Amino acid sequence: MTDVAIPQQQAAGIAIAGAPIETQATLSLVGWASELDAAYKLASMVCQTAFVPQHFRNKPEETAVAMLYGHTLEMPPMVAVKSIYVVHGTPALYAQAMYAIALSKGHEIERVEATEHRVVFRARRRGVQAWQKVEWTIARATQAGYTSNQKYRENPIGMLTEKCKAEAAKLVAPDALAGMSSVEEIQLGDFDETNYSDAPAEEAPAPKAKRTINRAKAPAPELPEIVHEAPQDEVAEEAPAEELATKAQLTKIHVILGKLGASEREAGLAELSNFTGRKITTSKDLTKAEASRFIEDAETPPPADENGELTSDEAWLAGTSTK
Known part of the structure; x- marks a missing residue:
């Protein structure tokens, strides 16, 4: 062995040191x-x-x-x-899928009451003795903005049941669901990024200053007050701003855009801008009249094909598809 030779054991050590380090994370990515x-x-x-x-x-x-x-x-x-x-770029699950996942993990979810105005479930995690109650009513659904969906009028028990299933599954099996929410819950959100961040609330506009007239005190009780400022013409009141779209209208518009394949923020805003003929930077810019026209246009029965039938996409948007 010469002076420059490297012992076999040392050479092996150098080769190992130069090799890529395989960690559990890299193996997982592969x-x-x-x-x-x-x-x-x-x-x-x-x-x-x-x-x-x-x-x-x-x-x-x-x-x-x-x-x-x-x-x-x-x-x-x-x-x-x-x-x-x-x-809106967020994966979500349908309520029935959330319910099925929870049951597959051994958790228990049961319906105990169902009327057209109220549905009650109970749920408990596997290995836990106590039950937890989940209740959805038409009043609660209305307050949350869900009843803009026509199906709440056509099948209230079924829709309230789906709400209970989703909430019960999230309650007892958040780990199995990987924290995912239901489709309907996310559809209620706006296209604004601020709905998904901790952005500070907008400051309230400063109140308009009231016009005042400064009056000097009379030098003597018997003298009338002296007005130092000449009366000014009343400032004309600003024309009232056009009423903005309601929360229920926005919720319905988001559902319609989702069916049109425009659930992403940019695609949805482009669709609304094209419809209104003006730049829409957030769906909250829509006026009540514009929202009404958009919804009415979307709900107008589309023309039938030459056989008198709707296409699959048109039927789905119109809510008549059986798929």
């Missing part, structure tokens, strides 16, 4: 990348078929991510694309 590749291959085939919802049709990337997201919730790929819906 696994995720492999799973995403497999999901994309599957998504590329199925997203062109009628077996996926309209919002994933011909979108292999989004379909693949939905499958992968569902995999973290232990959902089969095809169940994931039917159960996950993206609202």
Whole structure:
């Protein structure tokens, strides 16, 4: 062995030191990348078929991510694309899927009362003796802005039941749901980013200064008061601002935009700007009249095709689809 030779044991140590360090995190990322590749291959085939919802049709990337997201919730790929819906860039679950996940983990959720005005469930986490009560009423749904959905008038028991299922599942199985919320809950949010941040509330506008006339005190009781300022003409009152859209109208508009495939903020605002003919930077800019026209236009029955039937997309938007 010469002076420059490196002992075999030392050389092995140097080789090991120069090798990439495989941690659990890097191995996990490699696994995720492999799973995403497999999901994309599957998504590329199925997203062109009628077996996926309209919002994933011909979108292999989004379909693949939905499958992968569902995999973290232990959902089969095809169940994931039917159960996950993206609202304002946030993945959400339908109430029935949330209910099914909670039951699959051994938690208990039961309906104990159901009328057209009130539905009551009880729920308890696996291994816990005490039950927790979940109640939804038409009054509560109205206050929250949900009843702008026509289905609350057509099927109140069914809609209140779905609200109870979602809330009960979140109550007893937040870990199994990975903190996800229901589609309807997120649809109530506006397109404004401030709805999803801790941005400070806007300062209230300063009150308008009232016009005053300074009067000097009379030098003697018998003398009249002296007015040092000449009376000014009354300032004309500002024309009242046009009434803005109500919360119920905005909620309905968000649902309509979601059905149109414009649930993302930019797409939704572009749709509203195109409809009103002016730049809309937030859906709260809409006036009550504009909101009414948008909703009325969306709910106007679309023209039928040459066979007298609606297309699948038109039927879905009109709320008559049986899918």
